Amino acid sequence: MANPAASLPQKIKYQLYPLGEAALVVQLGDTISPETFRRVQACARRLAQRPFPGFLELVPAYTTVTVYFNPLQVSGHCHPTPYHRVARQVEELLQGMEPGAAPEATEAVMLPVCYGGVFGPDLEFVAQTNQLTPQEVIALHTQPEYVVYLIGFAPGFPYLGGMNQRIAAPRRATPRGAIPAGSVGIAGHQTGVYPLETPGGWQLIGRTPRALFRPDSSSPSLLKAGDTVRFYPISEQEFRHWQEGGTHEP
Amino acid sequence: MSLRVEKAGLLTTVQDLGRWGYQQQGVIVGGAMDPVAHRVANWLVGNAQEAATLEFTMLGPSLRFAADHLIALTGGSFAAQINGKAVPAWRPLLVRKGALLEVGRARQGARGYLAVAGGIQVPLVLGSASTYLRAGIGGLKGAPLQEQAMVPCPGSSNPEFPPLGWETGHQNLERTTWFVRPAWYQGFRQELVIRVLQGPEYGWFFRESQRAFWQQPFQVTPQSDRMGYRLAGPALGLAEPRELLSTAVTFGTVQVPPQGNPIVLMADHQTTGGYPRIGQVIRADLAALAQVLPGQRIRFQEVTLEEAYRLLYEQERHLAQLKSALSLKRKR
Structure with missing residues (x-):
């Protein structure tokens, strides 16, 4: 038995x-x-x-x-x-609550990112730190499906799990005074997106035109704990198109 | 039906009792730093306690009234004048159309509140009028008051906040001598004792750090604002290196970053934090803490959870008495 x-x-x-x-x-x-x-x-x-x-x-x-x-x-x-x-x-x-099976697979939230250039001034640094090309950093950053563990630090700011450790990079020695909203950064073994313009020491590799914090919505944070997220690369032209209100989902 | 800002003061913002329900989206609660003074100011003019007030800091604003309004000033002790004549706080005041209210420097305490009968009518963002400076939302365009801005005050025309019974008493109000003031605003001590519960990570700290936390004074440094007070004093250390995974923090949480100087989180604290939480200021002492100025010293005194609730009930009973005394005044 x-x-x-x-x-x-x-x-x-x-x-x-x-x-x-x-x-x-x-x-x-x-x-x-x-x-x-x-x-x-x-x-x-x-x-x-x-x-x-x-x-x-x-x-x-x-x-x-x-x-x-x-x-x-x-x-x-x-x-x-x-x-x-x-x-x-x-x-x-x-009482009686079970850990439960893995949560039902929800569709990942897709975040377009324009990598490098003025939007990602530290992409080169992250590449050099890890002996990779910028293209390889982008490939490794867009590969995983990230998990949103929690939203904190700032409204709509996701703490993401699942970054490939081959693109880890230390924080900047001197934080920047103002990081533009939408900036995608790496700090140590984490990656994240800044929903608001704030000071910060993350290495910036790109920027998303998608708003992570929408105060006019009754659900102001685009992401919630438990969501999954994928990044995909877009060109600077596509970034501008997004900003002008064109919202073409992949 | 509004107030024109002639001088903005040092940091004057629209606040209510906070923006609840969105912390899991990273949106802070915010709201009045001194919720007691905010509530009493509203009761004095017949508003619900949730109505928006102006919170001013160390140096108050000057406001020109475009209509008759019933107002009240509470909180720290500020020099205030209407048309050049000194006026008292903690009582209703009738301000005539065209008059200038000038709130000067804080003589004692740090923050004051101005309530206007009928409330301050700004668009609610996520259910609250509170100004959330970092996100640039709430209040007047998400920012502190600016010179020449208009603060919209519907007065008695606001059907949601009728200043019950006050209109008929306008003449009497110009001669009122009574005031209400919760006892703890009568004297601001140089070295304030703040009562604190052990925080969830209290046990992580060296015994000597635990003792120092209760026995030695801490000075509130100039790096203190609505988000938190940075304290200077004995450095507090962990008995062994441990890292806290980011978790929720709240108004009054005392957290200790690696360099060892504690930070008391105030009304605009972030929703989550990653520093060990050595203590938690009790709710009944948050109002007193909100009135502490940089440079002042505070001491922490340990209390149990049971005592903290007893002190909270005592404070609420005191406030309820004050509120019912006010409603009796109104009926006369």
């Missing part, structure tokens, strides 16, 4: 702790991994589907889901504190 434990669905293990009086953190792992990523996504979905009284919003990250609530609006028996009441509700909601 098979080991009965093996046939039981594997429950998600987690810890709960407060972040002040108005937030609860669900910790679902300690390292960045596809397994932890799936648990975080499953947990965030479950909690968002069943908001409790006083629930405000939640923020998924690499290994955590942070739940914000209004402690003055948490209802029911709040012994000893509203945090404990919320923790019990979260435990109930997560």
Whole structure:
């Protein structure tokens, strides 16, 4: 007979702790991994589907889901504190939750990028650092399907996983005062896109004409944690065409 | 029906109680740095606490009134005049059409609030009027007040914020002597004690750093703004090198970058951060912290989560009493 434990669905293990009086953190792992990523996504979905009284919003990250609530609006028996009441509700909601299969394959968000030139002044540097040609850097950067682990740092800024380590490059010794919105950069083992003009020390390899932050939309961030992203190269002319409102999807 | 900006002040922005619901898209909550002063200012003029106010910093604005308006000033102690005559804070004031309100320097505290009956009517962005400076959205074109700009104030014509019962009392309001002021604004101490919970990564720090955090004062440096206060004091270190994976942070989170000087995150904090969180300022002390100026010193005092809630309830009870006292005033 098979080991009965093996046939039981594997429950998600987690810890709960407060972040002040108005937030609860669900910790679902300690390292960045596809397994932890799936648990975080499953947990965030479950909690968002069943908001409790006083629930405000939640923020998924690499290994955590942070739940914000209004402690003055948490209802029911709040012994000893509203945090404990919320923790019990979260435990109930997560009861029996399984890590789940890999999330249903959603279509990747396609981001056109004009690499090099004025848009990517550090493309040469990234190539030289890794003994590659600029064309090889572009090929390696456009190859993978990246995973959006979280949105943070700036509105719509995606922390992407999956970059090929052959194009890793250190941050600039002196950060630039203003990096134009849409700039695609590499910092260490990460790649990302700047949604707003901000100062920053990333090596810039190109720019996308697609807006990552759209404050007029009810869903202002183009990307969400859990999405997948692909970059594809466009010419400077195509970049200008995009900017003028031509939105030809590949 | 609006206020013309004659002098903008140092940093004057439109704020409300924040832009909730978009943190997972990287959009900060923002809102008033001192939510207590913001709420009381609104109650004083009969507004809902969520109505937008003007938040000014260290040096206030000068505003010309295009119509009669009922206003209130709260927060830090600022020298304020209407048509050259000094006026008090923490009470409703009737300002006549054509009058000039001049808010000067802060005598005590750092931030003040101006509420106008009927609210300040700017287009809501993602459900909030708050100015989000870094993203350039909310408030007046996403920016601080500029000279000659118009601050739209519908006054009593705004059906959403009727200044209940105030109109009939206009004459009386010009002679009012009463005021309301939460007790903790009566004295601003040189060395403020801020009560703090242990943060999630408190245990990562050296014992000596933990002790120093509670026992030694920290100075708020000039590199402090609506995003956060950078503190100078004993350097705090991790017992062993560990890296925190970016995770959510909130108003009042005390994080420690590698060089060891803590940063207290304030209203415009980023949604996520990657520095170990040694502490979390309790909600009841955020208003006091918002009134601290660069150069001032603060001390952290440890409290438990239970005490933090008790102090929050106490503050809310005090505010509820104040609010109901105000509604009694209105009915007379």
